[in-house]
Amino acid sequence: xxxxxxxxxxxxxxxxxxxxxxxxxxxxxxxxxxxxxxxxxxxxxxxxxxxxxxxxxxxxxxxxxxxxxxxxxxxxxxxxxxxxxxxxxxxxxxxxxxxxxxxxxxxxxxxxxxxxxxxxxxxxxxxxxxxxxxxxxxxxxxxxxxxxxxxxxxxxxxxxxxxxxxxxxxxxxxxxxxxxxxxxxxxxxxxxxxxxxxxxxxxxxxxxxxxxxxxxxxxxxxxxxxxxxxxxxxxxxxxxxxxxxxxxxxxxxxxxxxxxxxxxxxxxxxxxxxxxxxxxxxxxxxxxxxxxxxxxxxxxxxxxxxxxxxxxxxxxxxxxxxxxxxxxxxxxxxxxxxxxxxxxxxxxxxxxxxxxxxxxxxxxxxxxxxxxxxxxxxxxxxxxxxxxx
Ligand code: TGC
Ligand code: FAD
Numbered sequence: 001x002x003x004x005x006x007x008x009x010x011x012x013x014x015x016x017x018x019x020x021x022x023x024x025x026x027x028x029x030x031x032x033x034x035x036x037x038x039x040x041x042x043x044x045x046x047x048x049x050x051x052x053x054x055x056x057x058x059x060x061x062x063x064x065x066x067x068x069x070x071x072x073x074x075x076x077x078x079x080x081x082x083x084x085x086x087x088x089x090x091x092x093x094x095x096x097x098x099x100x101x102x103x104x105x106x107x108x109x110x111x112x113x114x115x116x117x118x119x120x121x122x123x124x125x126x127x128x129x130x131x132x133x134x135x136x137x138x139x140x141x142x143x144x145x146x147x148x149x150x151x152x153x154x155x156x157x158x159x160x161x162x163x164x165x166x167x168x169x170x171x172x173x174x175x176x177x178x179x180x181x182x183x184x185x186x187x188x189x190x191x192x193x194x195x196x197x198x199x200x201x202x203x204x205x206x207x208x209x210x211x212x213x214x215x216x217x218x219x220x221x222x223x224x225x226x227x228x229x230x231x232x233x234x235x236x237x238x239x240x241x242x243x244x245x246x247x248x249x250x251x252x253x254x255x256x257x258x259x260x261x262x263x264x265x266x267x268x269x270x271x272x273x274x275x276x277x278x279x280x281x282x283x284x285x286x287x288x289x290x291x292x293x294x295x296x297x298x299x300x301x302x303x304x305x306x307x308x309x310x311x312x313x314x315x316x317x318x319x320x321x322x323x324x325x326x327x328x329x330x331x332x333x334x335x336x337x338x339x340x341x342x343x344x345x346x347x348x349x350x351x352x353x354x355x356x357x358x359x360x361x362x363x364x365x366x367x368x369x370x371x372x373x374x375x376x377x378x379x380x381x382x383x384x385x386x387x388x389x
Contacts, residue, residue, distance in 0.1 A: 003271075006263050010298035015305050016078070023079045027086035030060060035090045040350035042212040043091070050097055050131065050173050050214060057098060058128025062087075064102040067110050070122035078308035081253030085304070088254030089261040092360035093213030095254040100169045101125060103246035105132025108178040108189055112231035112239055117191050121176055133174040135165035135218050136240050142167070143373050144388075145180070146237045150220065152181040152190060152230075159230060161190060161198075161223040167367070171216025172201040178231075179220065180240050189231035189239055198223040210363040245321050248368045252307055252324035255364055256300040258357040259332035262339035263293045265352055269343050280342065289338050296331040303327060319381035326374035333361040 007013075013021060034056060042048040057063055061073035066080040080102075088095035106125050109117050109132075124130035141147040150163025161181055171177070177192045177199070192199060198221040207215060231239070267290060270281035280286050307324045310316040336358035340347040347354050365371060373388075380386050 003267070006260060006267070006294045006297050007301055009294055010302055012298075012301055012305065015302075016082070020076075020079050020082055023075065024082040024086060026060065027062065027083045028089075030056075031086055031090040031094075035087075035094055039091050039212060039353070039356070042093075043350060043356050044211075046207065046211045047214070048093065048097075048212045050170065053094070053097065054101065054128035054131055056128070058126060062098055062102075063128055064106040064110070064122070064126050067102070067106065067122075067126075070110075070118065071126040072122070076308075077249065077311040078305065081250065081304060081308045084250040084254035085257035085260075087257070088251075089257035091212050091356070092254065092258055092364050093210045095250070095257075096169050096210065096213050099247045099250045099254070100134055101132055103250055104134035104243050105170075105174075105176065105178050107246045108134065108231060108234075108240070108243050109191065111242060112189055112233040113191065114228065114232050116228060117231070121191065125176075130175040131170055131173055132176045132178065133168050133170040133216070133218075134240075134243065135168050135171070135177050135179040136244075137167050138164060139166040143370055145240065146187070148180065148182055148187070150179065150181045152183045152188065154184075155224070157227050159190065159225045159227065161192070161220045161225065163220050165218040165220075167204065168201070168216045168218050170214055171218050172203045173214050174201070177201075177218060179218070183230075186236045187234075187239070189234040190225060190229050191231065192220070192223060192225065192229065196223050196225065209359045211359075241318075244368060245316075245318055248321045248325045249307070249311060249316075251364060251368055252321070252328050253304045255325075255329040255332040255361065256297060256304055258361060258364075259293075259297050259300065259328075259335040262332075262336045262354045262357050263290070263297055265354055266290060266293070266339035266342040269346070269352070273344075286342060289342060293335045293338055296335055300328040300331045317381075319377050322369065322374040322377040325369060326371055326378070329361060329365050330371065333358065333365060336361055 065073040065075050066077050068074045084095050136145050138148050152159045152161045174194050179190045179192050200219045201216045204215045270286050273280045339354045
């Protein structure tokens with residue numbers, strides 16, 4: 001009997017252009033050749049060669065790929081989503097490296113920066129010669145970044161920044177940090193070269209999730225920056241939230257990629273594994289599990305492509321991004337956990353991807369807005385009433 005690939009069940013390729021499929025295949029091959037063979041080792045070590053990878057990804061045009069100019073690939077949003085899908089089918093941490101670089105650090109400079117800031121940083125970041133991070137969250141202000149304590153005060157012609165940011169992806173390997181701080185004019189973004197005096201970053205130890213990713217604490221102690229360090233077009237909390245829309249978009253496609261990888265692993269394992277004298281795939285209970293997973297995967301991918309088309313049409317609303325992020329991360333996590341049951345004891349090892357993905361997806365469920373935050377965003381859109389506080 002022939003097998004149908006999970007996403008062929010919803011005929012996903014028919015919704016994509018030749019160029020979109022070609023980009024997807026390029027990233028899939030890059031992951032097969034350069035990422036997948038090393039993932040177990042990186043996950044176990046709790047580290048990855050981010051600088052080398054950034055250079056290679058820059059060479060492929062994956063960094064800030066849907067931005068225009070500055071050497072960026074200038075693809076549409078769906079292509080960027082498909083790249084995230086393939087990267088996260090390998091590992092959420094690898095997709096995070098690309099998301100934070102392109103959708104958070106670069107996008108902040110691109111959307112709110114001066115020409116000087118853009119010309120100084122974006123070409124190097126596109127190429128992977130400079131790595132960026134995005135410091136919004138603080139230890140006591142994750143879901144509620146508007147409460148942040150990090151502050152920037154004017155001193156003569158300079159800005160002086162003080163505060164601590166927590167859980168910052170790429171923080172201790174970054175060349176530049178986009179730091180959000182409270183000022184007399186409200187929350188504003190600052191471009192902070194990480195070799196600035198008073199800036200330190202240290203890696204968060206002991207993570208059980210997203211281990212193939214660098215997660216850091218940033219400390220800013222009287223970091224003195226010139227007047228030109230502020231992102232001139234950043235005004236209030238809506239500026240960093242505008243960046244989050246971009247990164248959350250990538251996660252809508254990415255998370256479902258992790259789900260796809262788990263389902264593919266489960267199908268392959270069930271075909272080979274014999275229990276009670278016949279293949280695991282031949283039992284109705286197994287097929288029901290696989291079919292449920294394929295349903296969630298297919299619906300998630302259709303939602304991703306639909307949201308991608310809305311974004312390319314310039315019609316995407318934040319609550320639609322929340323629907324996609326909430327649904328697809330939840331679906332991927334459910335698929336990963338169910339796939340793990342099919343693999344039995346083998347499922348808990350690094351020889352197979354399922355528990356690595358499930359562990360990673362716990363972070364993905366929390367970062368870029370927890371499930372509860374996205375439920376409240378959707379609830380607010382439905383009722384017109386905010387229930388965050
Ligand atoms: P609220 O009063 O609702 O809004 C403040 C201002 O922002 C505007 N706004 C948005 N603008 C753009 N995009 C959005 N999605 C926006 N949502 C709201 C709003 O209109 C208002 O504008 P204005 O002009 O009136 O001032 O804000 P709030 O304080 O009640 O908070 C709302 C809430 C809870 C939804 C928001 O704070 C939130 O999204 N919290 C979650 C924080 C979060 O997701 N942090 C992620 C940090 S980065 C990260 O995790 C990277 S992980 C690595 C990776 O991506 O791979
Ligand atoms: P909290 O906000 O303390 O939430 C704890 C619980 O309370 C959650 O279940 C939450 O949903 C719930 N809750 C909160 N508010 C409400 C409410 N109003 N109603 C009901 N329930 C509520 N941040 C960055 O700025 N940059 C990064 O690069 C970055 N990278 C990250 C990488 C990793 C691996 C991780 C784990 C996090 C990263 N973050 C980053 C931080 C991330 O965005 C936050 O962890 C996230 O926003 C949640 O904040 P918190 O962890 O403080 O949880």
